[in-house]
Amino acid sequence: MTASPAISEVSSASTSGVSTPLTSISSVISLPSQIPSRVFSPLITHAIDLPSLRSMPSAQALLAVICTYARSQGKNFASDEEYTPAPEGFVDWATRVVGSGLDWIEDEDERELIWELASKRIAERCGRTAASSMEHEFEVEGLDRSIMLHEPSLTADSLGLKTWGSSLLLANRFSALHGDLIPASGRRVLELGSGTGLVGIVLGVLGYPVLMTDLREILPNLKANMEKNQDRFGEGGYSLDTNVEELNWQDMEASETYRRNDQFETIVLSDPIYSSEHPQMLANVVNQFLEYDNPHAQVILELPLREKFVDVRADLWRKLRDIRLSPAKQDLERGRDDFGEETYFWSVWRPIQYIDNPIDIDSLP
Numbered sequence: 634m635t636a637s638p639a640i641s642e643v644s645s646a647s648t649s650g651v652s653t654p655l656t657s658i659s660s661v662i663s664l665p666s667q668i669p670s671r672v673f674s675p676l677i678t679h680a681i682d683l684p685s686l687r688s689m690p691s692a693q694a695l696l697a698v699i700c701t702y703a704r705s706q707g708k709n710f711a712s713d714e715e716y717t718p719a720p721e722g723f724v725d726w727a728t729r730v731v732g733s734g735l736d737w738i739e740d741e742d743e744r745e746l747i748w749e750l751a752s753k754r755i756a757e758r759c760g761r762t763a764a765s766s767m768e769h770e771f772e773v774e775g776l777d778r779s780i781m782l783h784e785p786s787l788t789a790d791s792l793g794l795k796t797w798g799s800s801l802l803l804a805n806r807f808s809a810l811h812g813d814l815i816p817a818s819g820r821r822v823l824e825l826g827s828g829t830g831l832v833g834i835v836l837g838v839l840g841y842p843v844l845m846t847d848l849r850e851i852l853p854n855l856k857a858n859m860e861k862n863q864d865r866f867g868e869g870g871y872s873l874d875t876n877v878e879e880l881n882w883q884d885m886e887a888s889e890t891y892r893r894n895d896q897f898e899t900i901v902l903s904d905p906i907y908s909s910e911h912p913q914m915l916a917n918v919v920n921q922f923l924e925y926d927n928p929h930a931q932v933i934l935e936l937p938l939r940e941k942f943v944d945v946r947a948d949l950w951r952k953l954r955d956i957r958l959s960p961a962k963q964d965l966e967r968g969r970d971d972f973g974e975e976t977y978f979w980s981v982w983r984p985i986q987y988i989d990n991p992i993d994i995d996s997l998p
Contacts, residue, residue, distance in 0.1 A: 683726045689737040692747060695730065699750045703757070708770045708779065719754075727751045769796055773835055775808040778869060782829045782858050794854055796829045798970030799904040802977050803935040804835040811839045814981075815899050816929050823890075823897040823922055825880065825915070826905050827851075830858040836901070837873035838866055844897075846880035846890065882914040885921060896924040901933045906945050916952035925957070925984050932958060932982040937968075937975045938998050950994040958982040959991035965998070 684690035684698060702719040730751040735744045771780040785794045807814060815822065819842070824833045827845035836843045837859075847855055856877045863873045880888045900923055905915055924930050932953070936946070950960075962981040967974065978998050985991060 683720065683723070686729060686733050692738050692740065692743040695747050696743075696750070699727070699730075699747065699754060702754060703750075708772050724755055727754045731755070769829075771796070771801060771804070771831060773801075773808050774805045776835070776838060778866065780804075780831060780834055780862055781865060782831060783854060783861075784829060785854060794829065794851065796831055796970070797904045797937075798968045798975060799935040799937055799977055800828065800831040801970070802966060802968045803901070803903045803933070803979070804832050806935075806979065807832070807835055807839060811836075811841075814933065815841060818898060818929070820898045821895075822899045822901060823895075825882075825900060825902045825918060827855055827877070828903075830855050830862075830877075832901060832903055833875055834859060834862045834873070837863075837875035838871055842874040843876070844890065844895075845875060845877050846888075847877075848881055849879050852877055852879055880918070882911075882918050885918055890922065895922060897922050898924050898927050898929055899931055899933065903935045904937060905934070906936065906942065906949055909945055909948070912945060912949035912952045915949065916956050919953070919958070920956040923958075923984075928987050930984055930987070931961070933980075934982065935977055935979045937977050938965075939975070946998070950997050953982055954994055957985050959985040959988050960994065960997065961988050961992070963992060963997070 684694050702723060731748055735747060738744050738747070766783065766785045769782045769784050771782065773780060782796055784796060815836075817840075821842040821844050822833075822836055824836070824843060824845045827833050827847045828851065830845055833843045833845035845855060845859065859873075859875050859877055863875065866873060878889055880890055885891050900919055902915070906912060919932055923932065938946075959982065960980045961983045962979075964979045966977050966979065968977050969975065980997070
């Protein structure tokens, strides 16, 4: 039988003296002494075929079903097609499992394991905002090792704690074309709204000195991710010149970057607008920190073309034009994140005095 994404939920156990590969629990729960030797259940197409709790199924039978229909995070952003489809009524069944005392199962560790994994299956099917914190692995084209990022639980007021699809697309583009996109001048790159740090870390791996910035509440996780990958790539002989600082777009005068009067040749952003207030704030920050008298000055931007943000994007284009920037390059590409597939827009903006044939902003998506 083909292994499902539950592959990350059990470790090997010995049955009759024979080592049997099972799924390994990646959570903090201690494994019970007796883990079932069979972790995958035959595919079930309807809830009527799920183990009835009235029949007091064994821990092995319950874990087999629960592990079979795991939605493992995997690497990058997995599509729905990569999961073993759960039968209709699976969430209701898992909810009953969580609510059951499972009194017929004597081993307390087994009961705790069943409740924990059943709860995870429910959360996986309630959207990313219901999911717990996770370690997310990203493979970026051209790098010899993956980026590991911690993502805390996502809430509406902490969107910077999530890695978005635009970050992976921009990271891949930098890895493939970095010599053509950013001059090897040794100048620090400023990243605005670094979030979990994927883009800034990749730029650091590519040899660029990078200042990653975000709101105060985002910084602890961002810094931890930066340090973890500095160590991870340091083992491979890389030396990442990456740093993290607070930069609140609404109060940039309070930042160390502002007080130092820093100027940057390159500013990068990914998915920076999710409010009607952001275009003006973003333009103010770019206008403050971009080195306008440098002929190589540029703002590199990637964002998704969300239908509800057409007006916000149009406002952003106008605000960038108002600070004397014009698009010099652009591209459309398809990508995905935990919320599904989307079309993304990549663009490079430069001071208008350095562009021979500026692109009309009215033509931008």
